[in-house]
Amino acid sequence: MPAVELVGVTKRFGPVLANDGVDLAVERGEVHAVVGENGAGKSTLMSILYGLHRPDAGHVLRDGVRVRLRSPADAIALGLGMVHQRLRLFPGLTVTENVVIGAEPVRRGVLDRQAARRSVAELAGRYGLEVDPAARVGELPVGVRQRVEILKALHRRAEVLILDEPTAVLTPGEATRLFGMLRGLTAAGVSVVLVTHKLGEVLAASDRVTVLRGGRVTGRFVTAATSADDLVRAMIGRSLRARGASLAVPGRTASPSPSAPAGAAPAPYALEVRDLGVHDRDGVARVAGVSFGVRPGEIVGIAGVAGSGQRELVDAVTGLRRPDAGVVLLDGRPAAGGREERVAYVPEDRAGRATAPEMSLADNLLMGEQRAFLLNADLVRRRAAELVGRFAIRAASVRTPISRLSGGNAQKAVLARELSRDTPVLVVEEPTQGVDVGAQERIHALLAGARDAGRAVLLQSSELSELRALADRVLVMFEGRLVAELPVAEATDERLGAAMTGAAA
Ligand SMILES: Nc1ncnc2c1ncn2[C@@H]1O[C@H](COP(=O)(O)OP(=O)(O)OP(=O)(O)O)[C@@H](O)[C@H]1O
Ligand SMILES: [Mg+2]
Known part of the structure; x- marks a missing residue:
């Protein structure tokens, strides 16, 4: 019997039919991936399962019994847990406080801190979710914060865990760790519903897959017996440019544009950063001594583990933050300060x-x-x-x-x-995060088009394959400094990975 089952679920938002007679059965102890194009109805379905939306028709079975989910409180009481893409933790509180909040062990009417800490440590140990129970959540990297969210659900005895695009905010290393932890959970009988756009993750981490398209189920697969191409066909009704399994590493959509013909002087930089330094509010250096340039018709990639200073660097380049040292030059002239009209900007937090x-x-x-x-x-x-x-x-x-x-x-x-x-300069953070595979391909083509049109493109991405597909050179940041600059031909996973962790500094 499935741990949880959605039967004939239909949901309308005005004229939009977001879910149309969807059946989805999640077995005990499996990772069940839910995939589909943007707007296919995945989040809506998850919201129904978690009691955030009520279906117009259809119902939910928990362990074979029909249940009513009028709110997340009902869902939690039935052993369902959800980790949202935007984490909902209190940064000023500790890990323990965040985990137990709303479900605290109390002794004589007051929070039993010791019991709380013990129970969090015990849970973390049991499922291999390493955290320091006393750490302040605001100071933790996002991958660890997500672990706290999972612990929070487990503390409420979740047996079905819903993850909506959990790796969108993670580095590749953190994502690998997450999937390892999910294996620990399923081995203990927990069921995981995994919504993601990354087909590589689906193939590596799930047991079965349900595909949605236009609100309907268009495919059900056993992961071990399927391929990226099968999934894409169910998602969009055709193959992606017949590149099959190369989906995870999209090819260059145009030849790398040499910045200058051989022998000629290189073109001047459209964007140049000299000796840039940025401090945060507490006076801690986030970017130090960074210099580089981007020529018209060139894409320069920025790699680095989260929190290595990329955000602050981009803030300075786009004029959102005043640097404490150094200058940003646009076409050789210092930027005016303030939001810069000559720089188009796609932020990660759109x-x-x-x-x-x-x-x-x-x-x-x-x-x-x-x-x-x-x-x-x-x-x-x-x-x-x-x-x-x-x-x-x-x-x-x-x-x-x-x-x-x-x-x-x-x-x-x-x-x-x-x-x-x-604009002469285009700065893009994580351009394909959260968009479906068809759109990923289109966005890559558009970025290559911007390059070919002579724009200078600065591309920050945590997807190394994306950097390799698009960038002419990749700059690697580590602890606020540029520690490597690799022409794309030399930017292997190994070399980038070594530089990103400071090993090649
Ligand atoms: N609160 C809402 N009000 C109106 N329309 C909505 C609402 N939530 C979702 N929709 C619509 O329902 C459809 C399905 O949206 P949903 O968020 O479930 O898609 P999704 O598969 O999660 O897509 P994505 O991959 O982009 O996150 C979309 O057309 C969306 O515009
Ligand atoms: Mg969604």
Whole structure:
């Protein structure tokens, strides 16, 4: 008998049919992957399973018994747990406090700290989820914070764990560790529902796969007997440019553009950073002595484990943060300070930093361009519709508030806006995070197109295969410094990995 089963689940949002008669059975002790294009209905289905949304039709069985999920509290009481993509922890509290909050062991009406710490340590040990129970969550790397979220669910006796795009925020090393931990959980009988866009992860970490397309189930697979191509065909109804298993490592969409013909002087930098230093609020150096340049028609990649200073470097380049030392030069002239008009920017935290959630998709797409379209509603709609088509953004209409779009479609909207701006410099963080495989391919082609059009592109990514596919050179950051610069031909996993962990410094 499945641990949990969704039967005939249908859910509408106004005109949008997000789930359409979906059946999904999750067995005890399995990792069940749920995949599909952006907007296919994955998050909606997970929200129904966790009591966040009520289905219009259909129901949920837990251990074969029909249950009612009116809220997450009902779901938790039934042994369901969910780790959201945006972690919901209290940074100022300790690991233990975060894990037990809302389900604290009490003695004579007060929190029994010792019992709490013991129980967290015991849980962590049992499932191989290493954490320091006394550490403050705000100071932990994101991979460890995610472990805290999992512990929190297990502390509430979750037997079914729902993970919605859990590796979007993780480094490759952290992701590998996560999947190792999931194996520990399933061996103990816990079931895991894994939503992800990374087909390599699906093939490596799941037992079975359910594919959604347009809200319906279009494929059910036993992982061991399937391939990336089978999954893609069920997801999008065709193969991806007949590259089959090479999906995980997309090929270069155009030949690397030499910055200058042999013998000629190299072109001047469109973006140059000299001796840059950035401190955080506590005066700790986040970036120190960083110098590099990006020429027109070139993509320079930035690699590094999370927290190595990439964020602060990009903040300084885009004018979001004033450097404490050094200069940023655009076309040889110092940047004016403040948000820089000549730099288009796709931040990693697109929802938080790059959208106005209550504004429409059209307004979000044309943000910054409104002056040119001054109140000409018709022109705005036409231009927005053009971008929606070019980037295959799925939305009920361009008037829909962007917060109502699926995660990946909101991401595509930010990419569409920034990639289509006509700036000499383009800075992109994690361009394919959270977008489906079809869109990944399109985004790579668009970045290569920006390069070929002569823009200088600075690309920060935690996907080494993405850097290899697109960048001409890869810069590696470690503890705020540039520790390596590798031409793409030399940027192997081994060499990048060594530099990223400081071994090659
Ligand atoms: N609260 C909401 N209000 C209106 N429409 C919504 C809402 N939530 C989701 N939708 C719509 O339902 C459809 C399915 O969205 P869902 O978030 O489930 O997709 P998804 O498969 O998780 O996509 P992604 O991979 O982009 O995260 C989309 O068309 C989306 O715009
Ligand atoms: Mg989603």
